[in-house]
Amino acid sequence: MYAEWAPERDLAGRVACLWRRVGEREGTLLVVPDGCVDLIWGPGGPFVAGPDTGPVPSRVRPGDVLFGIRFRPGAVGEFFGVPLQDLRDQRVPLTDLGTVPSLAGALDVPDLDPEAADPLAAVRAAVVARLRQIPAPDPAAPAILAGLRAGRGVREVAWQLGLSERHLHRRTVASFGYAPKTLQRVARFQRALRLARSGVAAADVAVAAGYADQAHLSHDVKRLSGVTLRHLLHGG
Structure with a gap:
């Protein structure tokens, strides 16, 4: 429970x-x-x-x-x-x-x-x-996450925040423990899970969550969870 x-x-x-x-x-x-x-x-x-x-x-x-x-x-x-x-x-x-x-x-x-x-x-x-x-967390962290969640590239997010890509990388690792690309992959995976659990079909989940196609979704889900999307949803 x-x-x-x-x-x-x-x-x-x-x-x-x-x-x-x-x-x-x-x-x-x-x-x-x-x-x-x-x-x-x-x-x-x-x-x-x-x-x-x-x-x-x-x-x-x-x-x-x-x-x-x-x-x-x-x-x-x-x-x-x-x-x-x-x-x-x-x-x-x-x-x-x-x-x-x-x-x-x-x-x-x-x-x-x-x-x-x-x-x-x-x-x-x-x-x-x-x-x-302790000090407050990095004030840029929410904007970094929002930009990567929206599917923007690392270069674009860095430019929007007035940072170099190297500086963005350093601040992302410090705030999230991940490099920007990994954080983006995790955020996209979680969005896909939320959509799938709400009843959205897998093919539509791929598009809505920002994957290139359903194969890309399946690959990322397996990479991050070790199982298929169906297993995550239904346990088998």
Whole structure:
């Protein structure tokens, strides 16, 4: 069972959602790239997930409870005290991020009580306090993402923002953990998923999401998720 809810006002600019997952049966959950970074509490304690460039199988057991805080793409900034690209395709225990010992100490709650009225209350307070201590994320990040999501080329996005392509690359990696082309591929993939889940036919998804054709869509979906679009939608 999975549920998510919107963050309070003091987190809304940096956090996409808070979420909770309860394992109902033994299995493997396929996590696919979405441009986000998650701070997660599982049976082994808190850890950082992502940003991903490919599929990450995650083993789930009955009764496992996970809570997460999902940062918006480009909104993590210096929260974890390490370059975001160092966390790319990684699952890192929070206590291993020695650059932010005060944060790790405040958030090292190995077993959040799923029966509590608000099990994430103390966690949210610690996250808010940390955000107040660090600089705001790159103000260009939303425009970079919007331009790449719209299908514009890297050169065009750089020109629109008054940046060189090298400068755009550096700021994109710092903000998202990805190079611009990878970020564009992930954003297009997520748009395709949203369209397909809304009932749009695969051939129409390819056009609407900005792929050259359906074969291009199929190739990118397999590259980023390891499975077909049909499998992502229906599990087989």
